[in-house]
Amino acid sequence: MNSINFIHVLRAFAAFLIVNSHSDKLFPAGLSALGTGGSIGNAIFFFTSGYTLSLGIRKKGYDYLPWLKKRIVRLYPSFLVFTLFSLVVLKEDYRWYDWLFFNGSWFLQAIVVYYIVFFPLIKYLDKYLGIILIVNYIAFACFFLFTYDHASWTIDFMDNPTRAHWIYYFMIMLLGAIVSKNDSIFSRVGKLHLQEQKVGWLALMPVLLISVIVFYIPKYLFTKLHFDGSIQFIYPVLLVIMTYAFYLMSLRVSAYLNTSASTSFNQKIIFVSYLTLDIYIVHFSIVHAIGDSSIMFPMNYIFAIVLIVLSSYILKKSSDRSLDFFSKDKSETSN
Numbered sequence: 272m273n274s275i276n277f278i279h280v281l282r283a284f285a286a287f288l289i290v291n292s293h294s295d296k297l298f299p300a301g302l303s304a305l306g307t308g309g310s311i312g313n314a315i316f317f318f319t320s321g322y323t324l325s326l327g328i329r330k331k332g333y334d335y336l337p338w339l340k341k342r343i344v345r346l347y348p349s350f351l352v353f354t355l356f357s358l359v360v361l362k363e364d365y366r367w368y369d370w371l372f373f374n375g376s377w378f379l380q381a382i383v384v385y386y387i388v389f390f391p392l393i394k395y396l397d398k399y400l401g402i403i404l405i406v407n408y409i410a411f412a413c414f415f416l417f418t419y420d421h422a423s424w425t426i427d428f429m430d431n432p433t434r435a436h437w438i439y440y441f442m443i444m445l446l447g448a449i450v451s452k453n454d455s456i457f458s459r460v461g462k463l464h465l466q467e468q469k470v471g472w473l474a475l476m477p478v479l480l481i482s483v484i485v486f487y488i489p490k491y492l493f494t495k496l497h498f499d500g501s502i503q504f505i506y507p508v509l510l511v512i513m514t515y516a517f518y519l520m521s522l523r524v525s526a527y528l529n530t531s532a533s534t535s536f537n538q539k540i541i542f543v544s545y546l547t548l549d550i551y552i553v554h555f556s557i558v559h560a561i562g563d564s565s566i567m568f569p570m571n572y573i574f575a576i577v578l579i580v581l582s583s584y585i586l587k588k589s590s591d592r593s594l595d596f597f598s599k600d601k602s603e604t605s606n
Contacts, residue, residue, distance in 0.1 A: 275528050275537040277521040281319050282544035284517070288312030290554045290579060296562035297572045310427045311486075313378070314443045314514045316547065320382070321389070321447025328393045329452075335390050342386045346379055346548070348590030353552050377429055378551060381437045385444055393448060400452070404445045411438040411507055421500035424493050439507035443514055450518060475520050482516040485509060549583035549590070557582060 292309025328338070350373060357363040373379035392403060415426075418433050425431050486509045492498035528537050543550075561575045 275525050275541055277518070277525040278319050278323060279541045279544040280521040280524050280528075281315050281517065282547045283540045284521075285312040285315035285319070286543055286547045286550045288315070289551060290558070290576070293555060294558050294562075294572065294575065297558065297568060297575060299568050309429070310510065311483075311513065311517070313440060314510050315517055317385075317440050317443045318447040318450075318514050318518065320385075321444035322451040323447075324389060325393045325397075325448035325451045328390060329397070333390075335394070338390055339386055343383055344594070346373075346382065348594045349549050349552055349586050350376070350379060352589050352593060353586055357556065376552075377434070377437075381440065384437065385441055388441070389444065389448075392445075397448075397452065400445055400449045404442055404449065407438065407442045407445065408507060411435060411442070412504065414438060415504060419503070421503070423500065424490060424503065426503040426506045427490075439510065442507055442511060446511055446514060450515070475516075475523055479516045479520050482509075482513040486513045543580065546580065546583040546587055549586045550579055553582045553586055554579045 288308035289312035291305075292307055292312060295303040295306025298305050324342075327333070354363075373383070392400070396403060414433070414435050419425065419435070426435070429436060489498075489502045489506060489509070493500060493502060528540075531537075557579050558575055561571050561578070564571065566574060
């Protein structure tokens with residue numbers, strides 16, 4: 272497991288940003304603004320999902336219902352194991368439908384909705400993905416104009432009842448599918464792969480930095496200068512641009528890591544990338560618990576990261592065993 276793929280780099284980075292965005296209470300007073308990056312992390316995760324899922328759909332010729340069942344079933348074990356742990360150990364209160372519909376986790380709910388729509392788009396409308404992405408943005412724009420209060424900044428509030436973020440994050444998933452199609456056309460080892468062959472470090476670093484700065488400018492203008500709230504209109508476009516910039520950077524980072532003498536760092540990145548879903552599930556409770564403790568910064572932050580990774584690994588192993596058990600039991604019953 273020495274060779275690292277750019278998907279591993281992106282997923283590991285997405286996991287870190289998502290955790291960091293909910294860690295504001297771990298930072299000292301005055302530095303809580305450092306607990307940010309959740310929107311970027313979410314976008315990167317949905318990009319990688321769109322990239323990998325579309326490749327599988329194109330290459331393996333899945334049927335819709337078996338594919339959908341397989342994807343949804345893979346989400347439940349980690350969620351159910353941790354929910355049971357929270358109920359018994361953490362004394363959390365759950366309603367019956369929380370167990371069925373990922374209640375309290377918009378992230379998992381959105382993924383299921385995306386799965387339902389994503390497969391037929393790749394299967395039957397693959398050559399129109401660019402147009403579909405534009406239509407998706409137009410749908411968001413209409414939704415924004417008629418349902419949003421432009422007097423406040425709400426575009427990146429994940430608990431917003433309008434669920435507009437579900438619409439524009441699906442754009443990012445479509446972007447991943449579009450890029451994967453281009454990558455399958457232009458071989459990574461061939462001269463035609465524009466991103467890897469012609470874009471170097473000196474060009475990528477400014478592009479990435481500028482895209483991040485530009486992404487945060489609208490929110491800064493609104494909060495600091497009381498700019499017109501309709502500026503939120505361009506938020507998804509900036510998110511698409513920034514996500515693509517991170518994709519380009521991940522290509523270079525993975526290529527560099529694969530040529531480095533040491534492989535231990537690569538293995539750590541790959542390890543974290545496989546725990547992305549589980550990290551998302553466990554990190555809320557851990558950050559909250561450590562935030563209420565007396566541990567001082569930066570030890571509280573470091574301890575939280577270590578505990579989140581360890582807990583995610585345990586959850587991953589537990590959920591995998593649960594899934595294997597029920598799959599085995601089902602196969603033995605059918606024989």
